[in-house]
Amino acid sequence: MIYPIIAYGNPILKREAAEINEGEDINELISDMFDTMDNANGVGLAAPQINKGIRLFVIDSSLMLDEDSEEKGFRKVFINPIILDEYGDDYGFEEGCLSIPDVRAEITRPETLTIEYFDENWNLKEEEFSGMTARVIQHEYDHLEGILFVDYIKGLKKRLVKSKLIDVSKGKIPTDYSMIYPTR
Numbered sequence: 001m002i003y004p005i006i007a008y009g010n011p012i013l014k015r016e017a018a019e020i021n022e023g024e025d026i027n028e029l030i031s032d033m034f035d036t037m038d039n040a041n042g043v044g045l046a047a048p049q050i051n052k053g054i055r056l057f058v059i060d061s062s063l064m065l066d067e068d069s070e071e072k073g074f075r076k077v078f079i080n081p082i083i084l085d086e087y088g089d090d091y092g093f094e095e096g097c098l099s100i101p102d103v104r105a106e107i108t109r110p111e112t113l114t115i116e117y118f119d120e121n122w123n124l125k126e127e128e129f130s131g132m133t134a135r136v137i138q139h140e141y142d143h144l145e146g147i148l149f150v151d152y153i154k155g156l157k158k159r160l161v162k163s164k165l166i167d168v169s170k171g172k173i174p175t176d177y178s179m180i181y182p183t184r
Contacts, residue, residue: 002032002035003036004050004179004180005040007169008099009168013048016146018055022118033045033056037098040176045057046140061133078140082117084126085114086138091108094107096149108152
């Protein structure tokens with residue numbers, strides 16, 4: 001099943017997501033999330049973006065990498081993740097979001113992170129990720145904390161995107177995927 005994506009302005013995107021009970025059967029939801037992400041040509045999708053207020057996201061960071069990249073991308077599931085540490089040099093990269101189409105901004109994040117999470121089989125993992133994969137994880141993890149990438153934009157840049165954000169919330173930005181808008 002392909003879910004519609006929740007657009008900027010919906011309160012669920014600003015709420016902290018709830019933990020999932022360990023062992024709960026969410027395999028169908030995970031499959032649907034990958035289908036939804038792929039349908040929208042995304043590299044990550046968090047459960048709040050499909051109107052599910054739970055601590056779950058999926059990524060496919062291989063789509064962010066150049067052919068020449070030494071980094072290996074991953075298609076992964078993260079259940080009840082906790083970022084344990086972020087470190088390394090901060091670097092900027094232009095980010096976007098399926099919930100905020102047609103808005104992009106350079107966001108600065110640390111290059112490496114250590115994260116604890118359950119995989120799709122409820123195996124507890126602790127892993128380190130760097131580069132683009134770390135960035136995709138950080139972006140999707142923020143969704144679980146009720147943080148959007150536009151929350152990092154400050155000053156004049158924030159004022160410049162404000163009208164676009166209003167247009168997104170009103171459904172005035174066309175997309176190739178189905179969306180649910182808070183005001184229309």
